[in-house]
Amino acid sequence: xxxxxxxxxxxxxxxxxxxxxxxxxxxxxxxxxxxxxxxxxxxxxxxxxxxxxxxxxxxxxxxxxxxxxxxxxxxxxxxxxxxxxxxxxxxxxxxxxxxxxxxxxxxxxxxxxx
Amino acid sequence: xxxxxxxxxxxxxxxxxxxxxxxxxxxxxxxxxxxxxxxxxxxxxxxxxxxxxxxxxxxxxxxxxxxxxxxxxxxxxxxxxxxxxxxxxxxxxxxxxxxxxxxxxxxxxxxxxxxx
Numbered sequence: 530x531x532x533x534x535x536x537x538x539x540x541x542x543x544x545x546x547x548x549x550x551x552x553x554x555x556x557x558x559x560x561x562x563x564x565x566x567x568x569x570x571x572x573x574x575x576x577x578x579x580x581x582x583x584x585x586x587x588x589x590x591x592x593x594x595x596x597x598x599x600x601x602x603x604x605x606x607x608x609x610x611x612x613x614x615x616x617x618x619x620x621x622x623x624x625x626x627x628x629x630x631x632x633x634x635x636x637x638x639x640x641x642x643x
Numbered sequence: 644x645x646x647x648x649x650x651x652x653x654x655x656x657x658x659x660x661x662x663x664x665x666x667x668x669x670x671x672x673x674x675x676x677x678x679x680x681x682x683x684x685x686x687x688x689x690x691x692x693x694x695x696x697x698x699x700x701x702x703x704x705x706x707x708x709x710x711x712x713x714x715x716x717x718x719x720x721x722x723x724x725x726x727x728x729x730x731x732x733x734x735x736x737x738x739x740x741x742x743x744x745x746x747x748x749x750x751x752x753x754x755x756x757x758x759x
Binding site: 559560561562564567569570571572573574577578579584587617619621622623624631632633637 | 647652670676678680683686687690691734736742744745747748749750751752755
């Protein structure tokens with residue numbers, strides 16, 4: 530298994546540009562999440578999904594959109610990037626129907642908005 | 644809402660010292676889970692332990708041990724005989740069970756530096 534993969538690893542955007550951060554998992558997990566990590570603030574939940582077609586907002590959803598059309602993929606869209614979105618973004622997945630609850634994290638995407 | 648507090652922002656020790664990282668949480672959930680993650684300088688998040696709310700047994704894994712006390716809402720992490728490779732940021736996290744399992748609330752993190 531590849532686990533949780535994220536692309537790209539690094540990205541520089543200009544204010545106002547849009548982009549999609551990709552996240553995929555091959556463990557047949559039902560739950561997927563996006564977090565952002567900022568210095569001194571730990572990781573904060575952006576959006577969350579409990580299955581294909583079902584998403585919910587987390588603590589800091591403004592400026593981000595998500596959709597989950599398949600179990601495997603959970604892309605995060607920035608419609609109009611702002612410098613405040615400069616951060617490291619982590620995708621995570623967990624829970625399969627065999628009862629495996631371990632949380633798996635992707636390697637992260639470092640985003641800079643100028 | 645849940646809250647996780649790691650009051651120690653940075654800790655610096657000399658190799659072979661024991662070090663304890665504190666974690667205090669607030670929750671109204673009757674069933675919940677607590678986690679510790681390690682983030683080495685390379686940036687990935689490494690899972691260390693998961694504890695559920697109805698299991699207060701302390702756990703030891705090699706040089707690592709965890710003390711979970713519901714009475715004080717604490718889930719502290721001790722590294723015995725620290726090594727330079729333990730230098731990292733350590734995060735404590737909480738989630739509720741059921742469909743909220745994937746919604747982790749993290750503490751601010753503790754930066755641990757182990758000097759040779």
